[in-house]
Amino acid sequence: MFRIDSPGATPDNKFSEGDPANGTRATVVTDEWLNAVQEELANAVQSNGQPLDKADSAQLARVLKSQVAGVKSQGDLSALTGMIDGQQVSLSGPDSAVFEFDDSDLSGEVETDPKQIKYVPPATDISGASGAWVRQVNVKANQGPQLKPRFVEQFINGFGGRGMLAAEVPNVTTEQNIAVGAASGATSIGVADASLYEEGGRITVYHDTVDSYETYFVLSLTTTAIGIAPGLRHPVTTNSLVERTWYNQAHPGKFYMRRLAQQIARGIGFDQIVPNSGRLYFSQLDSDPVDANDQATAINGAGISYVDELNVSQGFIDVPLESSIGRSLFITVDADGEGASLPAFKTYGVTHSVLSFVFMSRSPTADLAVRIKDADGFIQTRIPIPKETQRVMTKYNFPIKLPAKTSTAHIEIVAEAGVSGSFSMILDQIEVFAADSDAYSIPKRQKVTVVALGDSWVAGDLASTTEREPITQQLEYELPMATIINSGVGGNKVQDLLDRFESDVVPFSPDYVIVNVGTNDAYNPASATFFPNSVDFFEYKYNELLGRIIALGAQPIIVGMPALAENDGAYENWLLNDRAKTLSRYFWKRFSQVLNFSPIETSAQAWTPELEINGVTTGITYSARSANYVRRGDIIHYSIDLTLSSKGAETGFVTISGFPISSLSGVISPAATTALNVASATSIQAVHNIGPANKLRLQIPTATGTSAATEANLTDTSRLFISGFYYAFDG
Structure with a gap:
């Protein structure tokens, strides 16, 4: 931007009306200055995640009000007036967080959150019908996506621990309207034809009152009523809808896919945090x-x-x-x-x-x-x-x-x-x-790129039936500002996702990568010996996939293993579900950086870390270097402290090697990084290496993720502190 400098401007670059009496001309308003002002204003609106709208005269006001202000309590937050959709306010103190105002009807959410942990309604409408402040889970304003994974659980809370019943006829449409309205907590749903469902199966209900999809267990059936557990989470009306959760043995119906997309798009709070x-x-x-x-x-x-x-x-x-x-x-x-x-x-x-x-x-x-x-x-x-x-x-x-x-x-x-x-x-x-503040929701009002990577659940099959909606269809509705990329391929297993990663993920430079895989790994396991061979293979490859996503500077959103059918062809008597349970159980057991607090703990053992540039240590010297590890069961807890005296003359990526015991999966997982005396504008963080196993890779945080650290980001006196955990491999 610049101050007016056209003919007639004052010496201090201000406007003048001129004076015809003494021949002083008025300031000429040039197209150059008007375009500069226009672009400044337009860029301010667009950088806040809003498309320019000729009919909306409040866009700049929304930008200004979206800048983070501060309050000290939920009471102060509730007392604010003049809110605009998308406005953010920071809450200070021990429970610090950022709240964003959402002007849609959130009465259902407010009703289920009486302690105002996630939703704080304004004092002018405590019901939340005209909107509420929504906690962004300790997210700081104007920061990029977090790289630690989110986990969307569905095996239990989505499916109740098992898939489609043998008694349920596959590939039939079961959608119908709710016949009679019912309040939250009701344990029965009235419908025109309850014969479409089976006792012991599951249904998915669309609650039009809160625009939300929820699943329920079918306890009992009469001709026109479905007994459910738990009770209704939200009210239903005659505009609410219900359908069977499963469309066929391997695929849920469209309502469940919409529920899953809503969990991904709306998920905040502790429900999706993983033990990083x-x-x-x-x-x-x-x-x-x-x-x-x-x-x-x-x-x-x-x-x-x-x-x-x-x-x-x-x-x-x-x-x-x-x-x-x-x-x-x-x-x-x-x-x-x-x-x-x-x-x-x-x-x-x-x-x-x-x-x-x-x-x-x-x-x-x-x-x-x-x-x-x-x-x-x-x-x-x-x-x-x-x-x-x-x-x-x-x-x-x-x-x-x-x-x-x-x-x-x-x-x-x-x-x-x-x-x-x-x-x-x-x-x-x-x-x-x-507790960790990792479970950030995908921002609804920012331009982000989301890649959905997976199997036929992601790809969908609308050409065959409207029941096979891709998960991206509802995501586009939930995240209107985002660019949603569907990288789903039917029949894919975890190895297929790795094979396609460079072509189907990397070119889009995503902020978030949703991973939905596992069904086909249960149907067609990598080994004839399902446990432990196929289970271990699935875990190792999944960890490798997560490492590649994080190294790309994107946040992984893991969709947990689904439950699977009682029978499907040659797979009978819950064999598929038993495999799904095993994959789910061991993935979660081994997934995070686990501290095994067994009674047997070894004393700290010293080892020597090696900093590498372009894979070699040539010319790198240290003024101080130390590292130790403690082994607890199969878990290696390590720490590194090294100070350079020369970074040498090599150029290229920076890695750290020399770990004394190999990782079971080849993945060395860092938990915390502190970097001193570095040349980058921001600090350095360690991530799992995407190249050779049993190394750490250094990355530079950016506004949209991370980029690879090189020798240019180090000085001859850089100091690095890194700690983390991994599973040992002694074979």
């Missing part, structure tokens, strides 16, 4: 139980037993699945106050964490809670389990507070009140990990 910084506690209860982490202790005489994963609960297909990940802990209670206590775990100074677990109860009325207790027996966090979800297996993620004064804590599951007769609580896959 290592787990403090983890158990899938699958050691028989022999491992200490798998052994529960009864509270007040409760019964303790362990049940292997199942496909049918209690011998009845119309009973929600109760055990689906390895083994489950069954806690039988007869009176208030009974429950189970899990083993103590070390907190390592971590206070703010996430507790994740899979849970269901056979009692719909008892008051159940999960408690976090410190070593002195004091309750640090108490989480009531919502009654409306207790009767179906549900995966929960809750933020928790760990003790600051003691070094250990433990988890209790207790029936606190309302016990009338004996019943069981079922617990599975429990973990505690440090």
Whole structure:
């Protein structure tokens, strides 16, 4: 931009009306100046993610109001007036976050969030019908996508642990309107023809009141009614719709695909966070139980037993699945106050964490809670389990507070009140990990590029039927400002995605890459020996794929393994679902940087890291260099501290090698990087190397992701601190 400098401008470059009496001419307004002003304003609007709109005279105001302002509490946020859609406000203090105003009807979301953790309605309309402030999960304003993965779980919360029933006829359309409106919590849906569905199957409901798709277990059927669990999450009207979740054995119907797209596009909060910084506690209860982490202790005489994963609960297909990940802990209670206590775990100074677990109860009325207790027996966090979800297996993620004064804590599951007769609580896959602000939603009002990479779920098959919608169709609706690329190919397995990566992902320079794969790896495994050979292959290749996405500067969004059908051709008696469960279980067990807090811990061992430029160490010298590792079970916890005295004369990419024990998958996973005395404008971070295995690669953060670090980003006195974790390979 520039100040007016045309004929008639004042000496200090301002406008003048001129003076005809003394012959002073008025300032000439030139096309050059007007175009400069126009482009400045247009660029301001467009850089804020808005397309220019001739009919919209509030676009610049929206830009100005979208700049981050600050408030100190949710109450201050609610009291703000004059909000504009897309405006952002920062919340300071220990619960710091950025909230963005969304002027659509969010009354359903506000109703289900009474503590205003995610949604804060304005004081002028506390119902949220005219909009609400939506938490962006500790995202700082104007930063690019985060590179740590998000995980969209669907095996349990989407499908209830199993796929299409043999009794469900494939390739038929089952969509119909809801016949009678019903309120949130209702356990029955009225329809014109309930014979389209099967007891024990699943349905997907479109809630027109909140523009949201949700899945439900079919408990019972009459001619014109469907009994469901859990109860309705949102109200329904006669404009609401329902269809069977599965269209055929390998593919959900269009409503479920829309639900999945909504989870990807709208997902924020703790539900999609993964344990990037290592787990403090983890158990899938699958050691028989022999491992200490798998052994529960009864509270007040409760019964303790362990049940292997199942496909049918209690011998009845119309009973929600109760055990689906390895083994489950069954806690039988007869009176208030009974429950189970899990083993103590070390907190390592971590206070703010996430507790994740899979849970269901056979009692719909008892008051159940999960408690976090410190070593002195004091309750640090108490989480009531919502009654409306207790009767179906549900995966929960809750933020928790760990003790600051003691070094250990433990988890209790207790029936606190309302016990009338004996019943069981079922617990599975429990973990505690440090809270991390990774689960950022894809911004709705920014121009980002999203590549959906996967199999036929991504590709769709609209040429055959409208029921086979590609996932990208709903994503385009959810993210109108984004460029959505469909890189799905039917029949693809994880190796196929790697083979296509350079041609079908890299050219688009994506900000986000959605990965949906696994169905075909269950149908056609890499080895005749499914476990462990095919399972290990799937995990290793998936980790390699994630590393390549991150090295590209994009955030991976992992769509978890789906459940699969009871029968499909030669695959009978839940064989496919058993494979899907195994892939899901081991992927999650091994996926993150896991800290195995077993009783056996080795002392720190020294090793020598090597900085490489273009794959060689020629000319590189150090004024100080040290590294150590601690082995806990199969987990290597490493740290590196090196200071250069010369970076040498080589040019090219920068990597670090010399790790003392090879990685099981070839992937060395960094957790934290600090770089001093570097030549880049921003700092340096370590990522998994996309080339030779067992190395780290250095990258430079940019506004849109990362770019490769080279010798130009280092100085002769650069200092690097790097720490992380990986699985050991001793073979």
